[in-house]
Amino acid sequence: MIQLLRADLYRGSRCLVFYVFLILNALLFLSQFYNLYSFQASGISVSMRDLFVGGMGGGIGFLGIGSAVISGVFVGREYASGAIRNKMIVGGGRSRIYLSKLIVCSLMNSAFYLVYPIGCLFIGGFAFAWGSNPLELLFLVLAGLFMVLAYSAIFTGISMFSQNTVLNLVGGILGVIIVSAVANILQIELQGAYVTAPSDPETWLFVPCQWPHWVQNLVNGFIRLMPSGQSTLLVDKSANYGVLVALSCGWIVLSGAGGAILFRRVDIK
Amino acid sequence: MEHVLQTYGLTKFYKRNCVVDHVSMNIRRGEIYGFVGRNGAGKTTVMRLICGLIQKSSGSYELFGKRDDDARLDAVRRRIGAIIETPSVYPDMTAVQNLREQCFVLGITDPNVVPEVLEYVGLQDTGKKRVRNFSLGMRQRLGIAMSLVGSPDFIILDEPVNGLDPQGIVEIRELLLRLNREKSITILISSHILGELSKLATCYGFIEKGRLLKEITAAELEEACRKSIRIQVNTTDSLACVLEREFSLFGFKIISEHEAEIYDEIPIGKLALALHAAGIELYRVLEKEENLEGYFLNLVGGASQ
Numbered sequence: 001m002i003q004l005l006r007a008d009l010y011r012g013s014r015c016l017v018f019y020v021f022l023i024l025n026a027l028l029f030l031s032q033f034y035n036l037y038s039f040q041a042s043g044i045s046v047s048m049r050d051l052f053v054g055g056m057g058g059g060i061g062f063l064g065i066g067s068a069v070i071s072g073v074f075v076g077r078e079y080a081s082g083a084i085r086n087k088m089i090v091g092g093g094r095s096r097i098y099l100s101k102l103i104v105c106s107l108m109n110s111a112f113y114l115v116y117p118i119g120c121l122f123i124g125g126f127a128f129a130w131g132s133n134p135l136e137l138l139f140l141v142l143a144g145l146f147m148v149l150a151y152s153a154i155f156t157g158i159s160m161f162s163q164n165t166v167l168n169l170v171g172g173i174l175g176v177i178i179v180s181a182v183a184n185i186l187q188i189e190l191q192g193a194y195v196t197a198p199s200d201p202e203t204w205l206f207v208p209c210q211w212p213h214w215v216q217n218l219v220n221g222f223i224r225l226m227p228s229g230q231s232t233l234l235v236d237k238s239a240n241y242g243v244l245v246a247l248s249c250g251w252i253v254l255s256g257a258g259g260a261i262l263f264r265r266v267d268i269k
Numbered sequence: 270m271e272h273v274l275q276t277y278g279l280t281k282f283y284k285r286n287c288v289v290d291h292v293s294m295n296i297r298r299g300e301i302y303g304f305v306g307r308n309g310a311g312k313t314t315v316m317r318l319i320c321g322l323i324q325k326s327s328g329s330y331e332l333f334g335k336r337d338d339d340a341r342l343d344a345v346r347r348r349i350g351a352i353i354e355t356p357s358v359y360p361d362m363t364a365v366q367n368l369r370e371q372c373f374v375l376g377i378t379d380p381n382v383v384p385e386v387l388e389y390v391g392l393q394d395t396g397k398k399r400v401r402n403f404s405l406g407m408r409q410r411l412g413i414a415m416s417l418v419g420s421p422d423f424i425i426l427d428e429p430v431n432g433l434d435p436q437g438i439v440e441i442r443e444l445l446l447r448l449n450r451e452k453s454i455t456i457l458i459s460s461h462i463l464g465e466l467s468k469l470a471t472c473y474g475f476i477e478k479g480r481l482l483k484e485i486t487a488a489e490l491e492e493a494c495r496k497s498i499r500i501q502v503n504t505t506d507s508l509a510c511v512l513e514r515e516f517s518l519f520g521f522k523i524i525s526e527h528e529a530e531i532y533d534e535i536p537i538g539k540l541a542l543a544l545h546a547a548g549i550e551l552y553r554v555l556e557k558e559e560n561l562e563g564y565f566l567n568l569v570g571g572a573s574q
Contacts, residue, residue: 007373014362082357087374089320089353090419091346267323 004092004100012104017073021066021112028062029055029119037127049237051124052137055116056144056234061180063144064228066112067151068172071105075156076165085268095260098160102256106152113148117141136237143234143241146248150227153255160259163269176228183229186219227251271298272331273423273455274319279328281314281479288314290479291328296457296472298422301449303470304459305565311479312459313354316427319457320351333422347375351425356412360401364392364411367400368418375419382418390414390444406437413444424448426458430465438465445469467561477569494559498531500540501553505529508549515543530557 012018032054040046056063078084078101087097130137159168192208209216223229225247233239274296281289289311296302306312317323319330321342330337335345358367368383387393390410395403400411409429416424426445430438442465448454460466466473473490475482485493502508505523512518512531516539520532537554544551559567 003374003376007370010370010373011359011362014366016361077359077361081359082353082355083359083370084357085320085322085351085353086357086371086415088322089346089349089351089416089425090375091343091349092374093343265324268317 001096001100004087004096005103007087008100008104009107012074012108015070015074015108018070018108018112021070022115025055025062025066025112025115026119029116029123033119033123033127040128046128048120048124048128048130048134049137049140051120051128052117052140053235055113055120056140056147056231061176061228061231063113063148063231064151064176064180065173067105067109067148068155068176069169070108070112071152071155072159072165072168072172074105074108075101075159076168079163079269080165088268094264094266098260098263099256101160102153102156102259105156106149109148109152110145113145117144139241140234143230143239143244143248146245146252147227147230147234150230150248150251153252153259154227157255157259160263161266179226179228180231183223183226183232187223187229187232190216190219190223225250272296272334273298273300274330274332274457276315276319276330277328279315279318279330280326281311281318281323282326288479289318292476292479292481294474294481294484296423296455298455299449299453300472301445301456301458301470303466303473304457304476305463305466305473305561306459306476307569308461310476312476313427314479315476316351316353316425316457316459320349320353320425321346322353347419348422349425350413350416350419350421350423351427352409352412352416352429353425353427356408356415358400358408358411358415361399363397363399364395364403364414367411368414371415371418377418386414386417389417391440404437406433406440409433409437409441410444413441413448417448420452421454423455424457426456428459428461430460430462438462442469463561463565473561475565475568482568490561490564494561494564495532496558497556498535498537499524499555499557500529500531500551501527501555502529502544503527503550503552507547508544511543511547511549516540527552 032051036046036051036054084097088094155168155172158171162168162171189211190209192206194204195207197203197205211219223233224243227248230244230248233244272295274294276292276294278291278293279289280287280291292311292315294315304312304315314323318325319332325337332342333345333348335342359370362370364387365383368386372378372382384393387395390413392407392410392414395407400408403411413424413426413429430441433441445456445458446469449456458466458469471487472484473487474484505526505528508529509521509523512521516535518531518533518535522530522532524530541551
């Protein structure tokens with residue numbers, strides 16, 4: 001296992017797309033920092049939390065897209081070059097090969113994600129107030145990290161079974177965009193809406209979600225379960241980080257245990 | 270002699286299509302086993318099964334005496350190197366980087382292994398050239414180098430000379446012969462270029478429609494392909510006496526009551542007269558000369574009938 005990990009880390013350290021996304025996230029941090037700094041200069045109150053949540057990829061699922069591309073390209077190249085055959089032929093062991101890929105993809109995606117919070121820590125602290133509860137920021141970053149690990153678990157699994165880079169990329173990117181859009185729409189529906197009163201167009205009334213309670217619970221569960229849904233929730237202060245981390249762990253265990261077992265039966269192209 | 274690989278009724282179905290049908294093959298240590306068959310005959314699928322890339326439907330195999338359901342098989346696989354279809358190399362890396370990655374996989378820490386292997390296959394001067402810029406021959410040699418990193422005892426090569434120019438084919442042939450002679454590596458090789466295979470192999474396996482038709486050693490094949498004259502006569506009872514006494518000839522074989530094969534040079538006119546004098550009627554004389562290609566086509570033709 002250690003040998004496979006060393007080999008995958010060696011190749012991961014030469015993965016160009018990983019560095020591209022590392023730089024993109026660093027640029028995202030710099031642009032977010034500049035925006036918030038401009039707000040603060042014009043008198044709007046800005047805290048470190050505002051800076052941190054900018055890195056959660058809310059709405060567009062940037063972290064999900066990055067994870068899909070990094071995992072898809074890293075694993076896909078292994079199949080495209082046929083190098084995964086070398087590992088199997090010399091007795092690498094299918095489960096070990098799967099787990100090694102999962103660990104290395106998780107490390108690369110974590111590094112990609114952590115560029116932003118590290119930037120916040122080292123640069124943001126000089127410009128903005130830390131706010132009332134720095135510990136809450138730590139939980140936020142941890143929940144984000146587990147969300148990215150869940151993304152890694154899902155996309156490594158998909159990539160290992162699809163054995164096709166194009167399918168990994170198209171499926172991964174489209175999947176993140178669609179799930180993000182669905183999660184956003186569902187969340188808006190769950191929050192309810194302000195409507196004008198029929199009797200008085202000047203009066204606004206809040207109408208809560210009219211869906212049956214069990215449907216609301218189901219939708220809530222779906223949004224919390226999907227990493228793309230989590231990225232929209234993490235922006236909200238009331239989000240229960242513990243539940244989100246637990247659900248992310250579920251994905252990691254599902255991919256790590258289930259994926260590794262199923263991969264033993266897969267025919268390699 | 271110790272067997273490196275033995276398969277017992279190895280079978281593979283893709284949905285309902287049987288692509289490998291109860292293949293039982295035997296490869297002994299030190300052999301160069303030529304695996305001969307048409308496109309789609311099942312050569313690559315057998316190799317993939319042996320390499321553990323795909324799951325068998327039934328049957329079993331033994332590698333270095335370890336059965337495929339033995340937990341220690343993964344350890345035994347370390348003694349194998351293989352190129353299945355195309356060399357498995359990362360195109361965006363250099364030859365050294367590819368080999369270094371394979372060293373990590375095998376847990377090899379000796380820094381001399383990479384330069385030694387590169388020199389052995391003649392790729393020591395590739396420097397920082399990426400594999401995507403290599404010629405096909407160079408890629409094949411790098412593929413072989415990748416399989417040599419772990420000092421294997423058994424190499425599986427699927428069409429290693431496919432698409433190579435004549436010089437590339439000769440280079441690969443000489444490399445494989447060197448590996449077999451100098452490092453005593455057993456080789457399982459498939460190729461469409463039967464003339465080329467016949468210069469390498471010490472044993473052959475012929476496969477058609479997923480079934481292994483025949484296994485034969487190079488000596489047996491040579492015997493079967495020897496230039497000969499087949500004669501048909503009314504009786505072969507006293508034929509041996511005529512050939513031995515009149516022509517001092519011992520290179521012949523009585524095949525049946527009416528047929529015999531003569532392997533040595535013999536004047537047909539004198540033979541006809543001698544047979545007539547001995548009361549044997551000569552019905553037919555056929556000259557026969559086969560090579561691997563002819564042998565294979567005869568075998569496959571026979572199989573498809």
